Amino acid sequence: MTATAPATLEQTTGTWTIDPSHSRIGFSAKHAMVATVRGQFAEFSGELTLDGSAPEQSAAAVTIVASSISTSSEDRDNHLRNADFLDVETHPEITFRSTGVRFSRGDDFVMLGDLSIRGATRPVELKVELEGLATDPFGNERIGFSGETTIGRKNFGLTWNVALEAGGVLVSDKVKIALDVSAIKQP
Numbered sequence: 227m228t229a230t231a232p233a234t235l236e237q238t239t240g241t242w243t244i245d246p247s248h249s250r251i252g253f254s255a256k257h258a259m260v261a262t263v264r265g266q267f268a269e270f271s272g273e274l275t276l277d278g279s280a281p282e283q284s285a286a287a288v289t290i291v292a293s294s295i296s297t298s299s300e301d302r303d304n305h306l307r308n309a310d311f312l313d314v315e316t317h318p319e320i321t322f323r324s325t326g327v328r329f330s331r332g333d334d335f336v337m338l339g340d341l342s343i344r345g346a347t348r349p350v351e352l353k354v355e356l357e358g359l360a361t362d363p364f365g366n367e368r369i370g371f372s373g374e375t376t377i378g379r380k381n382f383g384l385t386w387n388v389a390l391e392a393g394g395v396l397v398s399d400k401v402k403i404a405l406d407v408s409a410i411k412q413p
Contacts (some may be wrong), residue, residue: 235278237359242369242409244272244288246331250394250406251290255379256398258390265297274369274409282327286337290320297366317344324348333357337350343382350375352405367411374404 252266272288291312295306307314324339333356341350357370378399388396389390 233358235281236313237278238276238356238369239278240276241275241411241412242276244270244274244409245368245405246270248368248408250404251288252404252406253401255401258396259394259398263297263302265295265303267291267294268296269294272322272407272409276369279333281329284327284337286322286324286339288322292318292320308329311344311384313344320393322350322352341377341382344384348377348381350377352403369411371407371409372405373407374402376400376402 246269249270250266251270252264253310254262254264257263261297263397267290269291270288271282272286274283277283292312293307295303297303297306304313309316319342321342322328322339323342324337326338328336328338330336330353335356337352337354339350339352340347352375354371354373357372360368360370362368379397380399386397390396
């Protein structure tokens with residue numbers, strides 16, 4: 227890739243398709259009140275429609291294959307796929323659809339949107355940072371973003387838990403979501 231150039235907002239204008247092989251949708255949650263378990267989704271797709279002149283008019287849509295969840299533990303992953311958590315047989319997709327964009331400062335934005343997990347849709351605010359623009363060796367224009375938000379899993383019907391003998395619960399309600407996105411501009 228060529229060196230990433232500082233991006234001006236006007237340069238971001240266009241339709242961009244997320245490149246899953248160069249992107250990551252990850253999450254983390256506390257386990258047994260003391261350790262952090264991290265995971266990610268291996269299969270997802272999405273499109274960004276960006277307006278650099280009027281960023282508030284920009285939009286994003288992402289679809290995640292729920293069964294592609296991975297935490298590096300086959301037993302845990304299978305448990306997360308079953309009806310105690312994501313219930314991937316009944317709810318095979320997790321979706322995000324933006325509803326607005328709020329300019330923060332510099333290259334920072336807040337993307338407002340509806341996150342749907344397990345049939346429940348809730349509003350979320352995703353803090354987003356423009357990482358830059360580049361042209362790859364194949365002539366593709368690429369854009370990079372990072373983003374993060376925190377959700378309460380119970381708000382999405384993910385209520386399974388086990389009380390711990392010493393107090394607290396096995397799985398925290400708070401789940402942090404972190405994104406690293408590389409997208410390719412469409413003609």
